[in-house]
Amino acid sequence: MEEYTKLETDFLNLLKEQSAYGEALALIQWDLRTKIPKKGVEQRSEVIGVLSQKLHHLSTSEQMKKIIDQLKNKTDNKIIQKAVEECEEEFERNRKIPEEEYKQFIMLRSKSESVWQEAREKDDFTLLQPYLEKLVEFNKKFADYWGYEKNRYDALLHMYEPGVTTEILDQVFPALRDSLSDLVKKVNQAKNKPNPDLLQHHFPKQKQEQFSLEILKRMGYDFDAGRLDETVHPFAISVNSSDVRVTTRYDEKDFRMAIFGTIHEGGHALYEQNISGDLAQTPLSSGTSMGIHESQSLFWENFISRSNGFWSNHYDLFKSIAPNEFQDVDFNDFYRSINEVKPSLIRIEADEMTYSLHIMIRYELEKALINDEIEVKDLPELWNQKMEDYLGIKPTSDKDGVLQDIHWSAGDFGYFPSYALGYMYAAQFYNAMKKEMDMDSIIRAGNFTEIKEWLTNNIHQYGKMKKPLQLLNDVTGESLNPEYLVDYLTEKYSEIYDL
Amino acid sequence: MEEYTKLETDFLNLLKEQSAYGEALALIQWDLRTKIPKKGVEQRSEVIGVLSQKLHHLSTSEQMKKIIDQLKNKTDNKIIQKAVEECEEEFERNRKIPEEEYKQFIMLRSKSESVWQEAREKDDFTLLQPYLEKLVEFNKKFADYWGYEKNRYDALLHMYEPGVTTEILDQVFPALRDSLSDLVKKVNQAKNKPNPDLLQHHFPKQKQEQFSLEILKRMGYDFDAGRLDETVHPFAISVNSSDVRVTTRYDEKDFRMAIFGTIHEGGHALYEQNISGDLAQTPLSSGTSMGIHESQSLFWENFISRSNGFWSNHYDLFKSIAPNEFQDVDFNDFYRSINEVKPSLIRIEADEMTYSLHIMIRYELEKALINDEIEVKDLPELWNQKMEDYLGIKPTSDKDGVLQDIHWSAGDFGYFPSYALGYMYAAQFYNAMKKEMDMDSIIRAGNFTEIKEWLTNNIHQYGKMKKPLQLLNDVTGESLNPEYLVDYLTEKYSEIYDL
Incomplete structure (x- = not known):
């Protein structure tokens, strides 16, 4: 049985929480593309929104930042070190884009996908x-x-x-x-x-x-x-x-x-x-x-x-x-x-x-x-x-x-x-x-x-x-x-x- | 189109968030009982834990309490009034049980369910x-x-x-x-x-x-x-x-x-x-x-x-x-x-x-x-x-x-x-x-x-x-x-x- 420090345990628990939201999202994606009845789709997309936002908050939280700073290059556990590096990269990537700008991008992208459908249909x-x-x-x-x-x-x-x-x-x-x-x-x-x-x-x-x-x-x-x-x-x-x-x-x-x-x-x-x-x-x-x-x-x-x-x-x-x-x-x-x-x-x-x-x-x-x-x-x-x-x-x-x-x-x-x-x-x-x-x-x-x-x-x-x-x-x-x-x-x- | 006050809108958004977690949990339950491969079950139960806890936190949050107190009997919208009453009842029900006691109950219950299986098998x-x-x-x-x-x-x-x-x-x-x-x-x-x-x-x-x-x-x-x-x-x-x-x-x-x-x-x-x-x-x-x-x-x-x-x-x-x-x-x-x-x-x-x-x-x-x-x-x-x-x-x-x-x-x-x-x-x-x-x-x-x-x-x-x-x-x-x-x-x- 691996021995973890208090900090490592906190970090692993945070990862487990992230992974839980990720798992729920993955199941929702699978269902959306295999089983969902068509009228259920609309409300399902709101659920995706809530869970994705939650996941995004976790990955850019002050708590995450604090743990990253305290653990990085200060753990003997190779898996934890690598995971810290992954989390740091995601933290940086998400934090560098101003929140408002990212929201606009998401909205534009969603609109653009449906315009693409139309453009294809009309070949225009x-x-x-x-x-x-x-x-x-x-x-x-x-x-x-x-x-x-x-x-x-x-x-x-x-x-x-x-x-x-x-x-x-x-x-x-x-x-x-x-x-x-x-x-x-x-x-x-x-x-x-x-x-x-x-x-x-x-x-x-x-x-x-x-x-x-x-x-x-x-x-x-x-x-x-x-x-x-x-x-x-x-x-x-x-x-x-x-x-x-x-x-x-x-x-x-x-x-x-x-x-x-x-x-x-x-x-x-x-x-x-x-x-x-x-x-x-x-x-x-x-x-x-x-x-x-x-x-x-x-x-x-x-x-x-x-x-x-x-x-x-x-x-x-x-x-x-x-x-x-x-x-x-x-x-x-x-x-x-x-x-x-x-x-x-x-x-x-x-x-x-x-x-x-x-x-x-x-x-x-x-x-x-x-x-x-x-x-x-x-x-x-x-x-x-x-x-x-x-x-x-x-x-x-x-x-x-x-x-x-x-x-x-x-x-x-x-x-x-x-x-x-x-x-x-x-x-x-x-x-x-x-x-x-x-x-x-x-x-x-x-x-x-x-x-x-x-x-x-x-x-x-x-x-x-x-x-x-x-x-x-x-x-x-x-x-x-x-x-x-x-x-x-x-x-x-x-x-x-x-x- | 219904006009809502700022407070009503906040309340409805909180309900939507709750409903999103509820929907994810419902889909997980359905999957668990119809489609999930057997090795996937163990980790899935951790996901249920995380999402249920989140839902529980939302229903007993200070934010919820504040909205309930401000909205109850002060809204003209019948649906909102009823929803406030439901939320209040759940808030009270959850808040009245000391958290530690409830945790012990949940653990006991989960243990007891598997003992029940055994007792049935052994007819004891x-x-x-x-x-x-x-x-x-x-x-x-x-x-x-x-x-x-x-x-x-x-x-x-x-x-x-x-x-x-x-x-x-x-x-x-x-x-x-x-x-x-x-x-x-x-x-x-x-x-x-x-x-x-x-x-x-x-x-x-x-x-x-x-x-x-x-x-x-x-x-x-x-x-x-x-x-x-x-x-x-x-x-x-x-x-x-x-x-x-x-x-x-x-x-x-x-x-x-x-x-x-x-x-x-x-x-x-x-x-x-x-x-x-x-x-x-x-x-x-x-x-x-x-x-x-x-x-x-x-x-x-x-x-x-x-x-x-x-x-x-x-x-x-x-x-x-x-x-x-x-x-x-x-x-x-x-x-x-x-x-x-x-x-x-x-x-x-x-x-x-x-x-x-x-x-x-x-x-x-x-x-x-x-x-x-x-x-x-x-x-x-x-x-x-x-x-x-x-x-x-x-x-x-x-x-x-x-x-x-x-x-x-x-x-x-x-x-x-x-x-x-x-x-x-x-x-x-x-x-x-x-x-x-x-x-x-x-x-x-x-x-x-x-x-x-x-x-x-x-x-x-x-x-x-x-x-x-x-x-x-x-x-x-x-x-x-x-x-x-x-x-x-x-x-x-x-x-x-x-x-």
């Missing part, structure tokens, strides 16, 4: 433009309040991917972009293309659920500490450290949505389920960054479940559950079809090769906006031009272009790079694994326990005890390197497309 | 006895803190059924008890008894759910403001005024559990769904008492859904959903079987005729305990004797006797009478309805809209704006009268049992 960017302009101004001001060393955009990036800077991204992204663009061109020119039509047979929801549940179980997802439910926009959520839920969406015309979506969210959930119990009820009991989180979902979704080895093991199971129409589909045709590469206008429909190119576009534009190098009004044209340059296709409407994502309308700038970072991290982790284990045989044998344990030991258990780039270095022995993603994609798709 | 009352003794002492002390006019037990009764006193119960209960005992004796001697075996065919869960959903819909339950889920111990819960959820339990060997259970909980839910929106986010937006609430569930479960008219309309629907084994069951046999009267040892398995007799036993015993007329150690024997006197059967083990209910182990004394009051209220309301509408034809026609509207207009809309006995008087034009229940049961069962 000019409706959203004045809101985006104000949101960019707010983000610039916030970045200035928070401070940065070299680039104002770094202050925003820091919120989602602490330690990653514009300098780093500007080293890795262009190389990645050029390699991916080349690869995409080659694939486009390939003669023997897969035919995804053969996947699009009716597949009853219940059957898809049965397969999803089975795969989650095989991945090592603990159903005593989680559950699977249906939703519109799938997500995974940690309600508490022993209650991490997965959601998915069933499209009876295309099973890929649910199957790969469930595995993706399952990857997020495995991360949260396997954080060390020692960190429970502290702010450290959570994935260390958006990018590392995404690396875990993408690892399972792509590196595992879109691999030849995975399906060589699971194709019998799939057929035993799938309707008649799938029984005659040849294994090789199936495998190639679930890995079709096809430049698309829409980011969330993109395959693993083109996905990061969508991110580059957003990164380049938002960085330029925050640094006053471009104006909001020019976004549609710049967007379309970059689509043509990187992906070889050009949107004919803003609805399929600059208006497709909610992030900017929700005031989120600096978030997008995490997605591409997730791809690079995943490939780099995968390469490290390969040095220790014969990954192909393990995947072919469906021996996910070994993989899950490797991820737990090397990544999951640490929660926020390690910052993303430190974690990457500890696990792989080097800093961020986009080559692993390029190599992985080149090898995989050379075979599939006979390049 | 002596394990529970010392805990019950302490819980009775606490309740006596609390009653003394709260104060009462004539009988100490009244102070406890007041929490569940404000306005109802021992004096009133001692007028109505003995008469009811004697009439019911006589009726039960007659039924026991009847020759032509129904045969419930014919109901006990396998009935798949999904089919039961389908029937339950259809009946809820016909009752007028609003699925845009609620949902139906599965649980172990069924309940209805108002998460907010537009999100009132029903739960049920499916026994594939006996459909009665789910069907009548769903309708029962649906009756509770209709009450909460139809409280006036003007009362939302105030403590008035809730059923006015346990007994009135129970009257609504029992009204739908017994007076409607165990009636001949109901099944004459719904038997075709039932058969269209029920498995083959039910297809040859004669309507009359079916109707008589779902209304079998049979004295049972277990309260929650009791039929509508014997149920109230179970309550009398508990009422007489707990009233005597609180007034120092009997001792805890004598409960088992007294219980068994009363069972024999009123129901003509005697438990052979305490597990099927005094140990069957959780209420006393949970420290709840004064709660039981609400159940019997619910039966009496329901019969009295039913009689009032009959004066205005031809109930039999309406039920036979399945025209529940008219019934639901009557209940909304006369009962539901008022929430806590009227106290139970005032409501009863306003709706029926007289005070509590057990004759209506006796008459209803006599008429119904004379026909069924050919008495």
Whole structure:
């Protein structure tokens, strides 16, 4: 039994109180997106307001400040020291923005999200433009309040991917972009293309659920500490450290949505389920960054479940559950079809090769906006031009272009790079694994326990005890390197497309 | 648009904050009993602790006291005046018990509930006895803190059924008890008894759910403001005024559990769904008492859904959903079987005729305990004797006797009478309805809209704006009268049992 000082105990109790409000909010979010009857929504948002405000007050309270000042660098307990650092950072971040300004931002953001809906429906960017302009101004001001060393955009990036800077991204992204663009061109020119039509047979929801549940179980997802439910926009959520839920969406015309979506969210959930119990009820009991989180979902979704080895093991199971129409589909045709590469206008429909190119576009534009190098009004044209340059296709409407994502309308700038970072991290982790284990045989044998344990030991258990780039270095022995993603994609798709 | 004074606005905002914590707690309760994975439970109870404490602090805060003192009898707004009275009562109730004493009570209660489980398993009352003794002492002390006019037990009764006193119960209960005992004796001697075996065919869960959903819909339950889920111990819960959820339990060997259970909980839910929106986010937006609430569930479960008219309309629907084994069951046999009267040892398995007799036993015993007329150690024997006197059967083990209910182990004394009051209220309301509408034809026609509207207009809309006995008087034009229940049961069962 750990011995704590009076001050440490006070601090842990404060964290427990915060964590209680956080847990209530998480459950409310889950319910809001899975179960709530529609008339209940309106009042529920007031509850979110009250609890969020309470949480905000706790994190910026004088009591918190006092404990931070007294404990920081004066505790022998490593977890407490790290938690103090997390709390200090949040305290500073929240305190630096004048309360009135933050309220205005929240109100603007909420209005802007509904204007975004309207702008999309009417395919009219000019409706959203004045809101985006104000949101960019707010983000610039916030970045200035928070401070940065070299680039104002770094202050925003820091919120989602602490330690990653514009300098780093500007080293890795262009190389990645050029390699991916080349690869995409080659694939486009390939003669023997897969035919995804053969996947699009009716597949009853219940059957898809049965397969999803089975795969989650095989991945090592603990159903005593989680559950699977249906939703519109799938997500995974940690309600508490022993209650991490997965959601998915069933499209009876295309099973890929649910199957790969469930595995993706399952990857997020495995991360949260396997954080060390020692960190429970502290702010450290959570994935260390958006990018590392995404690396875990993408690892399972792509590196595992879109691999030849995975399906060589699971194709019998799939057929035993799938309707008649799938029984005659040849294994090789199936495998190639679930890995079709096809430049698309829409980011969330993109395959693993083109996905990061969508991110580059957003990164380049938002960085330029925050640094006053471009104006909001020019976004549609710049967007379309970059689509043509990187992906070889050009949107004919803003609805399929600059208006497709909610992030900017929700005031989120600096978030997008995490997605591409997730791809690079995943490939780099995968390469490290390969040095220790014969990954192909393990995947072919469906021996996910070994993989899950490797991820737990090397990544999951640490929660926020390690910052993303430190974690990457500890696990792989080097800093961020986009080559692993390029190599992985080149090898995989050379075979599939006979390049 | 209503104009509020500054003080009124402050008060309403305080109520909204309370209501937000209440809503979060309600959702947590619902989740805990329907969806939560088992490992998530432990941490969830800490969340309940934090939020309950916060709610308790708000209701007993100096801020609350100040607003109450400034607003009481000084507002023109009737809703605000009533809400102030509710808040004052809660403030007084919570403030009168010394904080330390209440904490000890909560801890004892929680320990006692698990000892109760053990005592039941081992069929050993002596394990529970010392805990019950302490819980009775606490309740006596609390009653003394709260104060009462004539009988100490009244102070406890007041929490569940404000306005109802021992004096009133001692007028109505003995008469009811004697009439019911006589009726039960007659039924026991009847020759032509129904045969419930014919109901006990396998009935798949999904089919039961389908029937339950259809009946809820016909009752007028609003699925845009609620949902139906599965649980172990069924309940209805108002998460907010537009999100009132029903739960049920499916026994594939006996459909009665789910069907009548769903309708029962649906009756509770209709009450909460139809409280006036003007009362939302105030403590008035809730059923006015346990007994009135129970009257609504029992009204739908017994007076409607165990009636001949109901099944004459719904038997075709039932058969269209029920498995083959039910297809040859004669309507009359079916109707008589779902209304079998049979004295049972277990309260929650009791039929509508014997149920109230179970309550009398508990009422007489707990009233005597609180007034120092009997001792805890004598409960088992007294219980068994009363069972024999009123129901003509005697438990052979305490597990099927005094140990069957959780209420006393949970420290709840004064709660039981609400159940019997619910039966009496329901019969009295039913009689009032009959004066205005031809109930039999309406039920036979399945025209529940008219019934639901009557209940909304006369009962539901008022929430806590009227106290139970005032409501009863306003709706029926007289005070509590057990004759209506006796008459209803006599008429119904004379026909069924050919008495």
